[in-house]
Amino acid sequence: EEPTYQLVEERLARDIAESRRHLPVILASSRLDPKKNLLGLVQAFAQSPTLQEKANIVLITGGLDNALKEPAKDEPTEKMVLAPIREVVQNHDLWGKISAFSVPDQPALAATYRYLAKRRSVFTLTALYEPFGLAPLEAAAAGLPVVATKNGGLTESLQEGGKKYGVLIDPEDNADIARGLEQLLCDDQEWEKYAQGAQQRVLNCYTWEATATNYLKAIEKALNSSEATQPAELLPIHPYFLNPQPETDISLEELSNLYFS
Incomplete structure (x- = not known):
């Protein structure tokens, strides 16, 4: 864990103003694709004085270790994502409040989640649509509360039977993105409730063991049903x-x- 913790600290020292390094972060980790709507996240941050007071932004950017300041290395799709983000950062004077860097592998990403959870950070996925949403569940397992798109599979994984395990937002409404983030960053009790609830939800329902158990139950139910006892006409x-x-x-x-x- 320590090498990853050191890497994160070094990148924050590189990008975040010294007076702000004690703050938690709003963490996003996804591929650089317009559909992931990282621009909407940065715009929401730029438009919310409260968010800027309470937290910094960290973007985990694949293989790009200084994505906001090394435009020459951008691939075409990455340019589509990063160029407008840089423009928002420049126009709203967000330098010193945002960091973008890479981590070497999945174990390091998990360690990054755990490190930032200790700083009472928040994971967010503001994708326009997310079919399932594995990254928020991985972050939740590491102890981070989640603010995520209401469009797609996370409406099932982060809520059930009226109980909510994450804060769902409209990704096309920057004010709603800010609202969801402020809900957790401005209230310690809300942060604790969603951090603990989401982590327990993942451990109960989204481990390999839980998946295998649910498959077994479904198979046993099918075998024990009245239809299964009737010989089928092949x-x-x-x-x-x-x-x-x-x-x-x-x-x-x-x-x-x-x-x-």
């Missing part, structure tokens, strides 16, 4: 699928008649 297997030869070939029309008529 469809015939055409000779072509047992011995694919020209003489056993079958047309699409014949297949359709065999299986769908």
Whole structure:
């Protein structure tokens, strides 16, 4: 853990003003893709004096170790993401409040999450849409509370039966992004509630052990159902699928008649 902690401290010392280095961070870790909406996050930060007072921003940026200050290395997609972010940082004088760097691998990323959780930081995913959302669950497992997009799978993983395990926001509304972040950064009790709740949620429902247990329950339920005890009428297997030869070939029309008529 210590080498990663040292790396994070060095990058914060490089990018964050000395008077602000004690603050927690708003952490985002995703590929540099416009759909991940990192620009919306930075705009929300720029438009919220409260967020700027309470925290800095840290972007984990893949293989780019100084992404905001090394534009010559950008790939085309990365330029689409980073150029407007740099413009917002410049126009709103956010230098000294934002850091962007890379970590070498997944264990180092997990260690980064744990280190920043100790500083009462917040993980955020402001993607326009996220089908499942693994990164927020990984961050939650490390002790970080989560503010995430309401569009996609996180509406299921971060809430159930009226209970919320993360703060869901509208990623196309910068004011709502700021609201969600302020909810956790401005209230210690809220931070504790969501940090503990999300971590327990992941440990209970999203480990490999929990996944295997749920699969086993589903299989046992299927085997024990009344339908499973009834002998099924099997469809015939055409000779072509047992011995694919020209003489056993079958047309699409014949297949359709065999299986769908």
